[in-house]
Amino acid sequence: MVTALARAGFDDYVVYERDGAWTFAGGALATVTLDATHVRVRGVLDSDIEWSGSPGAALRKALDSLPVRDWRAYGRVHFGFAGLLPGLGLRGAAAPAGELVRLLIPRTEVRIADGEVTLRGEDQDRVREILGEPGVSSGKPTLVDVRVDGASYRERVAQAVKEIRQGQYQKVILSRSVRIPFETDMVATYELGRRGNTPARSFLMRLGNLEAAGFSPEIVVTVSASGDVTTQPLAGTRAFGRGADVDAAARAELESNPKEIFEHAVSVRTAQEELRHVCVAESVRVGDFMGVKERGSVQHLASLVNGTLAAGRTSWDALEALFPAVTASGIPKPESLDAIARLDEPRGLYSGAVITAAHDGSLDAALVLRAVYQEAGVAWLRAGAGIVADSTPDRELEETCEKLTSVAPYVVEKGA
Template identity: 50%
Template structure:
């Protein structure tokens, strides 16, 4: 199909200003971290199934989804799960925070990975997110079962590589997956620390309501299984508009230019795969998700 070009500099000036203002808020002690995002319009209608298929080949997501429901169309390549619960009430969350580009040049990517693992700002941003995940799982889980089983590994996700950790726990008899979900959602890696102050910062500095961005697409089954993927690295269409959205975690050591660059790196994981609509017959026919055996959204 015909590729669709997107201007990744849309809103860049405002974003730089907002990051700088947020850093001042953090230095004033209002909060430790917030993830603020920016919206990039897509100038024409896209073929969602074709764009999803192209993006799925080009990315390495934890989960993928394609959906059409309630007037919203979206597809995405989620880098992380918010929460996973199995029938034995074992719970896992996978915080990703800390980012460098993934270019496909082996030597450059190795240098970027080493830089990521040695950058005090990225390590700090990641560590405080993991601490929140541990604290949150200690609520629904038996506290002695909560542990960090992976810490600061590097996961490759399309056009970026992230610091990744895994936090696990086990809920007591009688507990259900929604208790685990309620404890961790909204995800710390798309909101901030502490969460209430981060929500306020997001409402101050983001120009448009998030809608599905940073939400969750999930599969829930009768046996108590839940698999909830974070809605990031996605394209959206609603009410005649099509757009992309990406954010970056801002902490005290953040530099606005680098955070803007990080949003570009994340946007590229979707923008490079957009396919234009040839006609009006390309829309998904129903409200199901499709994702290589991955989670379908609830009906």
């Protein structure tokens, strides 16, 4: 499995799973980073350029400047990227600090799909040797308590419900972090967690000082080289995996609960509106409305929203239009982002995206939820819930616990 390569000593790497295909991108041929003022390229080309206007356009220009034929990039986009987007930056607030995007153009790229292995770039003999070696045991997980800090979260939910009923906004996602009291073996955690989850996308990465492993329940956006655009909002949640009868009862309650249906419907409506900004208006359509997707320890209401890019629009425009995901921010987005800034902790990568992008204009962005994060030996989990007028603090706290249970049972202590 590609995780053998993650153990092989590459300084930076990204493992990305999509539609049954696994990609490992390791070693930096080039790195592209973006903050509030500059986009920087290091590696085969060194540049430091001040940007303004569209951050997506700045990234696309930097990538297109690379002297790399048929480049593909892999990386992360932090939630704070939203503060750079026209119309979403908070009035009177300083620009988001620090690095918000880091993309890796790999020296070594391995794709495994349908039993076939495709190698690209450097170290191909080394890669074949690593893939041919016996697998390493994933280790045993260590219990992580996900029910800490309940009182604080209930208070924040109650405040959001009050503001919603006052008409300040319709919906907001509030989250809470759970500190893991030991350094985590991220590769082993990913291997165990992937066996226990059914994600839309999964990822494992070490980029700079940040590590993350996750089992994304939904995409922010997918754009094909021909300009087909898809997003899949998931909103409305109940527990899953507690037995056939209990799961069926939870599904029936999910599909008939007014609060969950409202939360989902307004999210789908917002996704349609956002796609119309970058797509041919009449091409925007909804498919599989309010189906149910099972994602590890939870099940969600899910819908597909599709469109076709309008002339002159790019995949980066589509990412900007849909970022941050409505299911991880709220409605309307500017007002919900203001509430998140007041009521949530700084998010970092949580509810941002892990992305792949290519020279042909294609792009795939997985929403970063159901993940474990680690930096400087400190590891944590994080989960949120969608708050609307009919929300109750106890139920929303329980929803975060249900989501955290998609990851917490699989966390492996380093060296254990």
